[in-house]
Amino acid sequence: MDTFVQQLINGLTIGSIYALIALGYTMVYGILRLINFAHGDVYMVGAYAGFMLATYLGFAANPSIFGFIVVLFGSMAIAALIGMAIERFAYRPVRKFSRMTTLITAIGMSLFIEYLFVFIFSGTPRSFPSLLPNDNFTLFGNATISTSQLLIFVISILLMIGLQWIIFKTKIGKAMRAVSFNLNSAKLMGVNTDFIIAFTFALGSALAAAGGVLTAQYNPKIEPLMGIITGLKAFVAAVLGGIGNIPGAVLGGLLIGAAETLVVGYGSYIGIPSTYRDAVAFAILILVLLIRPAGLLGSNVQEKV
Amino acid sequence: MLVLENVSVSYGAIEALTDISLEVNQGEVVTLIGANGAGKTTTLRTITGLLEPKNGRITYEGKTISGMAAHKLLPMGIAMSPEGRGVFANLSVRENMEMGAYIRSDKKGIAEDMERGFTMFPRMKERQAQKAGTLSGGEQQMLAMARALMSRPRLLLLDEPSLGLAPLVVHTIFEAIDSIRAEGTTILLVEQNANAALQHSDRAYVLETGRIVMQGDSKELAADPRVKEAYLGE
Numbered sequence: 419m420d421t422f423v424q425q426l427i428n429g430l431t432i433g434s435i436y437a438l439i440a441l442g443y444t445m446v447y448g449i450l451r452l453i454n455f456a457h458g459d460v461y462m463v464g465a466y467a468g469f470m471l472a473t474y475l476g477f478a479a480n481p482s483i484f485g486f487i488v489v490l491f492g493s494m495a496i497a498a499l500i501g502m503a504i505e506r507f508a509y510r511p512v513r514k515f516s517r518m519t520t521l522i523t524a525i526g527m528s529l530f531i532e533y534l535f536v537f538i539f540s541g542t543p544r545s546f547p548s549l550l551p552n553d554n555f556t557l558f559g560n561a562t563i564s565t566s567q568l569l570i571f572v573i574s575i576l577l578m579i580g581l582q583w584i585i586f587k588t589k590i591g592k593a594m595r596a597v598s599f600n601l602n603s604a605k606l607m608g609v610n611t612d613f614i615i616a617f618t619f620a621l622g623s624a625l626a627a628a629g630g631v632l633t634a635q636y637n638p639k640i641e642p643l644m645g646i647i648t649g650l651k652a653f654v655a656a657v658l659g660g661i662g663n664i665p666g667a668v669l670g671g672l673l674i675g676a677a678e679t680l681v682v683g684y685g686s687y688i689g690i691p692s693t694y695r696d697a698v699a700f701a702i703l704i705l706v707l708l709i710r711p712a713g714l715l716g717s718n719v720q721e722k723v
Numbered sequence: 724m725l726v727l728e729n730v731s732v733s734y735g736a737i738e739a740l741t742d743i744s745l746e747v748n749q750g751e752v753v754t755l756i757g758a759n760g761a762g763k764t765t766t767l768r769t770i771t772g773l774l775e776p777k778n779g780r781i782t783y784e785g786k787t788i789s790g791m792a793a794h795k796l797l798p799m800g801i802a803m804s805p806e807g808r809g810v811f812a813n814l815s816v817r818e819n820m821e822m823g824a825y826i827r828s829d830k831k832g833i834a835e836d837m838e839r840g841f842t843m844f845p846r847m848k849e850r851q852a853q854k855a856g857t858l859s860g861g862e863q864q865m866l867a868m869a870r871a872l873m874s875r876p877r878l879l880l881l882d883e884p885s886l887g888l889a890p891l892v893v894h895t896i897f898e899a900i901d902s903i904r905a906e907g908t909t910i911l912l913v914e915q916n917a918n919a920a921l922q923h924s925d926r927a928y929v930l931e932t933g934r935i936v937m938q939g940d941s942k943e944l945a946a947d948p949r950v951k952e953a954y955l956g957e
Binding site: 589592593595596598599600602603604605606607608609610611 | 771772793796797798803805810811812818821822874
């Protein structure tokens, strides 16, 4: 039982990160019907931005809650700008072409960011400084939760509530929902749809960067290709929840995270070695596409890439 | 108020509109009638900037608007209720109306206009919290019109407001058009229902395969034997 609770805590921790990233995939898909394959790389960029801020602002040497918050929001802001730049210079020029063109552009963008970072920072992993005291709290039994895990939960939840608030309670959120339903109708309402699209990229990128910084507090090794597998899993999470559906992305992320750690914890009983942890998400993807292509919370079956 | 001069529009190699010239004057209700595929919707989409004309010029209150981004026209006073209603099915009725007032920031004025819309279409008031996608076709049409009015347009473009609606609902829609006009809004009405459109307008243009083939006073056109035969089913 303790192991189960422990695995669940670990799984939901990773799952929260997947959820944060999945939100960006799903929002961009909702608005542009584009799978932004560079999104996983924005998560990596967020981790590096946090690393640079922590190092050069001196928070690495003197960790504090204040420093952590500066690093978190700073990297979110940087990633938001980069997300907008990606949209502006890579996707906007090809938006009017076929879906295949934008898809290939997205893959190209992803590779570009990855190897630009390999070029700048080299492929050698860096160690992200620990910005917070890392205590363990014992829950009931022997299950423990660390400060960084607790932080991942709390901050993810706060960010998701914030996102929900933006989308459902603000004017710009209303415009985002309108644009995602019908771009041309939104233009007729006087909505500058280019701005709304850029804002959506900014929002999604900021959440991914938060995921990057939070992960790095939990697992400090960062490297330029770290966004590939995590990004793909978050993409699977978005598909599992129903791409385009925001609560679905959160649900999908938590489920993928939980499934992954449960396989690590219990897979050996049913003959699945723990080294298969990365395969879990993709097995789930195949099942979803076979059984319920619209995803758990997706209502209508839409054309997928 | 609105002038189209020799406007041509193509979808790739196919010419959808050829040399369209038309004029809408302040305070008028002008209708554009024609069969399916004649280019009526294309004309409206070109006026609102969703399509770009290949040739020709569109001016509104003396300013050239052809080639302008669609979202810049609403602030100039041109609102459109699009074909197929184009309501945001995933937003509530109230939110749809708020989207109509997207460019405005005067809360008080918006609230007043919301009430005006509800007075014109009481059904919208009853259903304001409901998602627009759950409304009937007629209600969606009412919502699309109410939403377009939320920006207090000087020129209202209506694309096939009666399409696919039951006769009783069509009657409601045309009554609404009369009352919008009575409030001083200029209207360009695109319709397949030529009968009703001619009754509720001052002037009319007849569009056939992308060209204007007839134009004139609505009453006169309604009496024209060619129009009667081709569009009024007599």
